[in-house]
Amino acid sequence: MKIVGVIPARFASTRLPGKPLLSDTGRPLIAHVVEAAQRAKSLERIIVATDDPRIAQAVHDHGGEAMMTRADHPTGTDRVAEVAAAIPDAQIIVNLQGDEPEISGATIDLLVELLANDPDAPMATLATPIHDESIHRDPSCVKVVFGGHGRALYFSRAPIPFHRDPATGNLGGPLGYLHLGIYAYRRDFLLGLARLAQSPLESAEKLEQLRVLEAGFPIAVGVVDEPSIGVDTPDDYRRFVERYHATHSRG
Numbered sequence: 001m002k003i004v005g006v007i008p009a010r011f012a013s014t015r016l017p018g019k020p021l022l023s024d025t026g027r028p029l030i031a032h033v034v035e036a037a038q039r040a041k042s043l044e045r046i047i048v049a050t051d052d053p054r055i056a057q058a059v060h061d062h063g064g065e066a067m068m069t070r071a072d073h074p075t076g077t078d079r080v081a082e083v084a085a086a087i088p089d090a091q092i093i094v095n096l097q098g099d100e101p102e103i104s105g106a107t108i109d110l111l112v113e114l115l116a117n118d119p120d121a122p123m124a125t126l127a128t129p130i131h132d133e134s135i136h137r138d139p140s141c142v143k144v145v146f147g148g149h150g151r152a153l154y155f156s157r158a159p160i161p162f163h164r165d166p167a168t169g170n171l172g173g174p175l176g177y178l179h180l181g182i183y184a185y186r187r188d189f190l191l192g193l194a195r196l197a198q199s200p201l202e203s204a205e206k207l208e209q210l211r212v213l214e215a216g217f218p219i220a221v222g223v224v225d226e227p228s229i230g231v232d233t234p235d236d237y238r239r240f241v242e243r244y245h246a247t248h249s250r251g
Helices: 029-038 053-061 076-085 105-116 133-137 187-193 200-205 209-214 234-248
Strands: 003-009 045-050 065-068 092-095 123-130 143-146 152-156 176-186 219-223
Touching (some): 003 029, 029 045, 029 105, 045 053, 045 076, 053 065, 076 092, 092 187, 123 143, 123 187, 143 176, 152 219, 209 219
Parallel strands (some): 003 045, 003 092, 045 065
Antiparallel strands (some): 143 152
């Protein structure tokens, strides 16, 4: 089974312009993301999908593979689908976030295993428990609820589930589950998904995965303890650089 990791990356960012090329560690952020993906044992090929030649050049300069894509893609999923269309022998496509340089290879491998072992699911994603009320209520943190069968019921920026009785609502467990923005797709399903029109719930919440649920397709959800540490703001990047230097100055 050929499994390909695709990392969509664009230069424009509202909160952190030029994010993929920030190089305070001595290497551009996108190179760190590629290196993190390379630690996964399941990925046979890793491709950065971009419409910016500067990003493609940075990837090539650091030994990675980049593919130029159209500039008019409305979402990262569409950009990933363009790459998938050019790889007919791929069976599973893993959509990795271009701003998560610290994701573990084990987490990626778990996602791939989840989809490979669930033949009835066309795609899979991951979540991690929420124990902090501020994260549960933060609309920039996407939450997911799923059933005992491990399939997503809904994704939202709102605090779901809503605990009507805060004292007993979660019975000592997590407040909810934070959705981690990493996906594994069966290639044919991904190509079909990119052709579907934006759905009403997707438009309301600005969450692409709701298009899948509204179309009636299941999404398998796996749970990991690894938190999502994305780089969305200058402060996020500064903290990443500090962690990087602290780790690489040991010994």
